[in-house]
Amino acid sequence: MSAPTYDLGKLHGGLRLPAEKRLATNQSIQLLPLPEQLFLPLSQHVGDAAQPIVNIGERVLKGQLIAETDSSLSAPIHASSSGKVIAIEPWPVARRYGNRAPCIVIECDGDDKPIDAMESVAGYESLTPDDLLLQIMRGGIVGLGGAVFPTAQKLMAAISGPLDYLILNGVECEPYISCDDMLMRERAEEVIRGAQILMHALQLSKCYVVTESDKPEAIRSLGEAMGKIADDRLILKQVPTIYPSGGEDQLVQLVTNLEVPSGGLPTDVGCVVQNVGTAAAIHRWINLGEPLISRITTITGDGISNPLNVSARLGTRVADAVEFAGGYTDRANQLVVGGPMTGKSVTTDDIPLVKATNCILVLSETPDIGPEMPCIRCGECSAVCPIQLLPQQLFWYACADDEKQLRKHGLTDCIECGCCDLVCPSHIPLTADFRQAKARMLEMADEKARAERARRRFESRNERLAADKQQREEELANQKRQAKSIGSAEIQAMLDRSKEKKEDD
Amino acid sequence: MTDKVSIAILVITSLAIVAGLLLSFAGRQFPANADDLIEQVNALLPQTQCAQCGYPGCRPYAAAVVRQEAEINLCPPGGQSTADNLASLLGRRELPLSSANEYTQTKRVAIIDEPLCIGCTKCRDACPVDAIVGAHQYMHTVIAVECTGCELCLPPCPVDCISLVPVA
Numbered sequence: 001m002s003a004p005t006y007d008l009g010k011l012h013g014g015l016r017l018p019a020e021k022r023l024a025t026n027q028s029i030q031l032l033p034l035p036e037q038l039f040l041p042l043s044q045h046v047g048d049a050a051q052p053i054v055n056i057g058e059r060v061l062k063g064q065l066i067a068e069t070d071s072s073l074s075a076p077i078h079a080s081s082s083g084k085v086i087a088i089e090p091w092p093v094a095r096r097y098g099n100r101a102p103c104i105v106i107e108c109d110g111d112d113k114p115i116d117a118m119e120s121v122a123g124y125e126s127l128t129p130d131d132l133l134l135q136i137m138r139g140g141i142v143g144l145g146g147a148v149f150p151t152a153q154k155l156m157a158a159i160s161g162p163l164d165y166l167i168l169n170g171v172e173c174e175p176y177i178s179c180d181d182m183l184m185r186e187r188a189e190e191v192i193r194g195a196q197i198l199m200h201a202l203q204l205s206k207c208y209v210v211t212e213s214d215k216p217e218a219i220r221s222l223g224e225a226m227g228k229i230a231d232d233r234l235i236l237k238q239v240p241t242i243y244p245s246g247g248e249d250q251l252v253q254l255v256t257n258l259e260v261p262s263g264g265l266p267t268d269v270g271c272v273v274q275n276v277g278t279a280a281a282i283h284r285w286i287n288l289g290e291p292l293i294s295r296i297t298t299i300t301g302d303g304i305s306n307p308l309n310v311s312a313r314l315g316t317r318v319a320d321a322v323e324f325a326g327g328y329t330d331r332a333n334q335l336v337v338g339g340p341m342t343g344k345s346v347t348t349d350d351i352p353l354v355k356a357t358n359c360i361l362v363l364s365e366t367p368d369i370g371p372e373m374p375c376i377r378c379g380e381c382s383a384v385c386p387i388q389l390l391p392q393q394l395f396w397y398a399c400a401d402d403e404k405q406l407r408k409h410g411l412t413d414c415i416e417c418g419c420c421d422l423v424c425p426s427h428i429p430l431t432a433d434f435r436q437a438k439a440r441m442l443e444m445a446d447e448k449a450r451a452e453r454a455r456r457r458f459e460s461r462n463e464r465l466a467a468d469k470q471q472r473e474e475e476l477a478n479q480k481r482q483a484k485s486i487g488s489a490e491i492q493a494m495l496d497r498s499k500e501k502k503e504d505d
Numbered sequence: 506m507t508d509k510v511s512i513a514i515l516v517i518t519s520l521a522i523v524a525g526l527l528l529s530f531a532g533r534q535f536p537a538n539a540d541d542l543i544e545q546v547n548a549l550l551p552q553t554q555c556a557q558c559g560y561p562g563c564r565p566y567a568a569a570v571v572r573q574e575a576e577i578n579l580c581p582p583g584g585q586s587t588a589d590n591l592a593s594l595l596g597r598r599e600l601p602l603s604s605a606n607e608y609t610q611t612k613r614v615a616i617i618d619e620p621l622c623i624g625c626t627k628c629r630d631a632c633p634v635d636a637i638v639g640a641h642q643y644m645h646t647v648i649a650v651e652c653t654g655c656e657l658c659l660p661p662c663p664v665d666c667i668s669l670v671p672v673a
Contacts, residue, residue, distance in 0.1 A: 450552075450653075451550075451551055451552035452552070453651065454552040454553065454554060454634050454651070454653050455547070455552045455563065455564075457634040457635055457636070457651060458552070458554045458562055458563070458564070458633050458634050459564070460635075461633065461634065461635050462562075
């Protein structure tokens with residue numbers, strides 16, 4: 001019933017990359033042992049950081065809420081295991097900007113005792129979509145595909161418009177990463193049950209579960225799970241193995257043949273995209289009562305002795321995870337959090353594994369690509385750009401800091417997939433340049449908003465001062481008028497009164 | 506022959522009259538507004554309201570520039586780029602930034618060393634953007650997000666408890 005289908009839209013550009021996924025997929029997902037200490041950053045998601053609600057020295061249980069939030073864009077954090085809070089302090093993390101962020105440090109007691117409240121919602125079908133979304137938010141669920149956007153907020157924004165499809169993203173197009181692949185192979189049922197919850201929350205009756213053609217085991221496993229659950233609202237789809245077909249907008253285009261407008265969201269064309277890992281996490285929270293306290297992470301690369309996928313508690317140090325995977329090989333040279341295309345190179349393995357960590361990649365050596373040369377305008381970059389930008393043109397404008405042209409040429413739509421870098425014969429680090437240009441653009445917009453606020457405050461202050469001055473002048477004039485209106489007889493009377501008073505003294 | 510010449514003269518003259526009438530009508534209907542230009546100039550200024558140009562704020566300086574009373578290179582926080590932008594907006598000659606004013610380009614905000622503050626309200630009244638709050642004989646503080654780093658609060662402080670720190 002759910003055979004893969006091929007009626008697909010067309011994706012512009014993209015690359016066929018060597019997958020390198022088999023490294024970590026020939027053994028099943030292993031449970032990473034509990035570490036001695038857990039480091040839970042307060043910000044593991046897009047938006048505002050959560051606020052800690054535990055004190056240092058306090059005992060916490062597995063699944064206990066330890067940081068909550070009342071912001072409209074944020075997610076709560078739960079303790080990944082039982083133990084004692086020993087510190088709330090800055091600790092190295094993998095972030096794009098800055099190297100440290102406040103973390104709650106828990107010393108595990110090894111009992112892994114769950115909190116009593118870890119019980120499932122009895123029958124989510126009886127909940128209204130709004131209540132269900134609220135419940136999803138409480139579970140600390142964020143997009144596990146890598147963007148870590150708070151899931152409940154994404155869904156809330158989505159239900160305000162007309163929707164046609166839910167798309168479950170199991171494409172995982174970036175080389176090396178195989179956590180979603182392994183999840184679909186071994187826990188396909190969780191994915192499908194999560195999809196059902198999502199469909200209920202969104203009141204949708206159609207869901208595409210999409211994966212790439214290089215994952216036959218996952219397709220088989222998903223097919224079996226769908227046969228078992230027998231929900232005919234779900235349709236399995238397969239897309240060709242091209243990077244970056246797993247990008248949200250690219251996937252929508254592939255599956256529905258509709259293009260997400262510039263600056264828009266998939267909801268603009270009636271789609272909501274969720275990662276398969278997110279769906280499984282939602283299932284675990286709503287049906288089993290386990291908040292987001294663990295995730296599957298790929299530990300791979302030719303710098304790792306025994307590459308594999310692990311189910312790790314959030315907050316485990318990368319060093320502990322690497323040790324479990326047999327440690328570094330002698331050739332290990334570069335540590336990357338995330339995939340080789342979009343990941344971030346880090347300098348320490350003290351950083352914790354967080355909600356966003358889909359892959360820990362250790363490479364033996366950075367390929368020597370040679371020095372950066374001038375752009376020769378070959379146009380290779382625009383041929384591979386999945387969103388049909390003109391990277392060579394953007395590059396000039398980025399060099400010249402021409403904000404207007406950068407905007408006009410769609411820099412803000414760049415998904416930083418790295419395809420242009422890879423094909424550039426002059427080895428220009430285009431994506432890095434674009435990232436910087438984007439940051440500068442944000443900074444400038446920020447500066448502009450600040451200046452505008454300062455201008456308004458300055459003007460309103462001037463108005464207030466002018467009004468004050470006018471009021472004072474009017475009062476003065478009033479007093480003068482009153483003084484003038486007093487007649488000479490009255491003045492005489494006043495003088496007499498004061499004379500009498502003096503005589504009395 | 507004379508007919509043709511007189512027709513030509515007539516046509517050209519009447520065209521000139523029509524165009525003149527149109528232009529004078531448009532001129533009356535949509536007068537060139539100096540205020541618009543001042544706003545445009547003001548929009549290019551950094552709005553720190555620091556008065557380092559010698560005028561009491563960005564808008565007064567903008568007005569002076571538009572009235573040709575001030576040069577375009579007097580704004581240190583805006584830097585050379587602001588001077589260049591003003592030159593191209595107003596069609597004036599590009600000038601190097603006036604070196605009379607020294608200004609660090611890193612963004613800074615004022616911070617009050619609160620235990621030292623005696624609550625004199627002098628800095629509060631000096632702040633051009635109302636970014637300092639405090640009442641008489643009570644400790645004052647700076648609303649950091651609104652502070653433009655203009656330094657105008659430094660000279661009035663009798664106990665020197667205000668310093669400027671770079672924005673993190």
